[in-house]
Amino acid sequence: MALASTWSVALLGVDGVPVEIEADISGGVPGVHLIGLPDASLRESKDRVRAAVRNSGEPWPQRQVSIALSPAALPKTGSGYDVALACCVLAAARSVPPTLLAGTVLLGELALDGRLRSVRGVLPALLAARRKGLCRAVVPLTALREAALVDDVEVLGAATLSEVLGWLRGETELAAEPPPVSTSRTASPLDLADVLGQPDARWALEVAAAGGHHLLLTGSPGTGKTMLAQRLTGLLPPLSSVDSVEVTAVHSVAGALTSDEPLIAEPPFVAPHHTTSVAALVGGGTGLARPGAVSKAHRGVLFLDEACEFGPQRLDALRTALEEGEVRHARRDGIVRYPARFQLVLATNPCPCAPAKDIDCICSAPARRQYFGRLSGPLLDRVDLRVRMRPILAMHLNAEDRPESSAVVRARVSQARQRAVHRWSAHGWQTNADVPGPMLRREYRLPSQVTDVLNCALTTGSVTARGADRCIRVAWTLADLAELDRPGVDQVATALSFRDRRAA
Numbered sequence: 001m002a003l004a005s006t007w008s009v010a011l012l013g014v015d016g017v018p019v020e021i022e023a024d025i026s027g028g029v030p031g032v033h034l035i036g037l038p039d040a041s042l043r044e045s046k047d048r049v050r051a052a053v054r055n056s057g058e059p060w061p062q063r064q065v066s067i068a069l070s071p072a073a074l075p076k077t078g079s080g081y082d083v084a085l086a087c088c089v090l091a092a093a094r095s096v097p098p099t100l101l102a103g104t105v106l107l108g109e110l111a112l113d114g115r116l117r118s119v120r121g122v123l124p125a126l127l128a129a130r131r132k133g134l135c136r137a138v139v140p141l142t143a144l145r146e147a148a149l150v151d152d153v154e155v156l157g158a159a160t161l162s163e164v165l166g167w168l169r170g171e172t173e174l175a176a177e178p179p180p181v182s183t184s185r186t187a188s189p190l191d192l193a194d195v196l197g198q199p200d201a202r203w204a205l206e207v208a209a210a211g212g213h214h215l216l217l218t219g220s221p222g223t224g225k226t227m228l229a230q231r232l233t234g235l236l237p238p239l240s241s242v243d244s245v246e247v248t249a250v251h252s253v254a255g256a257l258t259s260d261e262p263l264i265a266e267p268p269f270v271a272p273h274h275t276t277s278v279a280a281l282v283g284g285g286t287g288l289a290r291p292g293a294v295s296k297a298h299r300g301v302l303f304l305d306e307a308c309e310f311g312p313q314r315l316d317a318l319r320t321a322l323e324e325g326e327v328r329h330a331r332r333d334g335i336v337r338y339p340a341r342f343q344l345v346l347a348t349n350p351c352p353c354a355p356a357k358d359i360d361c362i363c364s365a366p367a368r369r370q371y372f373g374r375l376s377g378p379l380l381d382r383v384d385l386r387v388r389m390r391p392i393l394a395m396h397l398n399a400e401d402r403p404e405s406s407a408v409v410r411a412r413v414s415q416a417r418q419r420a421v422h423r424w425s426a427h428g429w430q431t432n433a434d435v436p437g438p439m440l441r442r443e444y445r446l447p448s449q450v451t452d453v454l455n456c457a458l459t460t461g462s463v464t465a466r467g468a469d470r471c472i473r474v475a476w477t478l479a480d481l482a483e484l485d486r487p488g489v490d491q492v493a494t495a496l497s498f499r500d501r502r503a504a
């Protein structure tokens with residue numbers, strides 16, 4: 001009897017679970033027997049592995065090969081186990097020594113000719129391996145940089161199965177850790193200096209950046225809604241190292257990382273089209289659920305252009321993600337969770353005819369209301385800042401008053417954010433948008449003369465209770481930007497006007 005074992009990792013969402021792979025070779029009818037597993041789940045992998053082994057010039061054992069994966073309840077779909085399976089079988093057959101396999105995680109799909117193909121989720125897989133105490137990993141060469149993001153794990157890259165087998169035999173070395181990835185801020189090519197006019201919308205963008213508030217831009221085509229939205233991430237601070245790994249893990253599982261600079265250090269900007277599927281928007285799909293746009297926008301900005309065109313089903317799915325800060329998908333193998341804490345920016349035309357100038361609109365009043373009504377009340381209620389874009393006038397095109405650059409605005413945003421962090425740090429909140437309503441109404445309650453205007457709005461029903469809380473959060477951000485210790489009447493009134501401004 002000849003037995004060997006090694007490790008790979010299964011992924012449930014962004015959570016990795018180390019999987020021990022064992023192979024046993026015994027007399028009996030030649031073939032591959034998968035213990036405790038439905039044959040179908042690994043059949044493709046089995047065939048690929050056998051072909052890759054043969055095409056790498058290695059004999060496949062002409063006896064019965066039994067393979068077991070544990071824990072058995074984990075998802076066995078996917079191709080990430082290929083390399084581990086191949087090495088394990090060859091070690092059981094005594095073609096390679098088993099020594100190095102013991103504490104090593106092997107990740108990668110095998111092409112039929114023996115090349116290692118990259119798999120999704122290398123970063124979260126290795127984070128899980130590290131938790132298990134496994135301190136060495138062999139990954140496809142193309143995933144080496146991503147793998148190297150995980151400290152305290154020795155990562156080695158291989159291009160082919162032959163290289164891995166040579167390494168197990170002590171004949172060849174594998175590529176070791178690549179040089180550390182630079183996390184220095186790369187200047188975004190999108191600068192606010194390129195956006196002409198729109199003082200209200202620029203101000204709203206700055207407030208949104210400073211407090212982490214959601215934003216709605218309403219205006220005719222060509223007024224620069226998209227240009228502004230694209231520049232929001234450039235006003236936000238770079239991601240903390242913890243957030244950076246978290247965001248990178250989501251993008252890794254989504255298969256959206258580049259191999260040369262895998263670490264995502266800046267807040268992502270994600271802009272799904274209004275025809276995108278619900279699955280692409282919030283995640284899901286067949287088999288193992290993949291992260292959707294809301295999760296790729298985690299710790300960054302989700303921009304919905306032509307928001308009214310998204311339809312109730314997508315907007316409702318979006319609202320759920322917004323409320324819960326994560327998306328859950330029920331799967332046969334368990335619940336798959338993806339984080340989804342993003343800043344929402346909506347842009348919409350004021351009406352179905354989308355006129356270049358407001359006076360050219362040919363829509364009836366009910367048609368305008370109905371169009372705007374497509375943004376559901378509960379979703380809209382969560383949008384703190386609503387601005388109407390102005391028509392671009394020739395006077396704005398004067399080259400001499402060049403608009404403020406992103407760097408100038410970012411400096412103010414950074415100052416304001418520091419004030420907020422300082423105030424809330426004992427509670428663990430980063431931005432004013434994070435602060436729960438009760439805290440604003442009790443410990444940080446504002447004097448009644450300051451909130452009078454808000455109480456009036458509540459009484460008349462022009463703002464909901466939740467809307468009033470959101471107003472207070474914006475007022476705190478306005479105070480932070482004005483370098484005040486707390487909001488006054490002006491800040492509360494301005495916050496309310498941002499909310500009240502009926503966009504349609």
Ligand SMILES: [Zn+2]
Pocket residue numbers: 351352353354355361362363
């Ligand atoms: Zn119209």
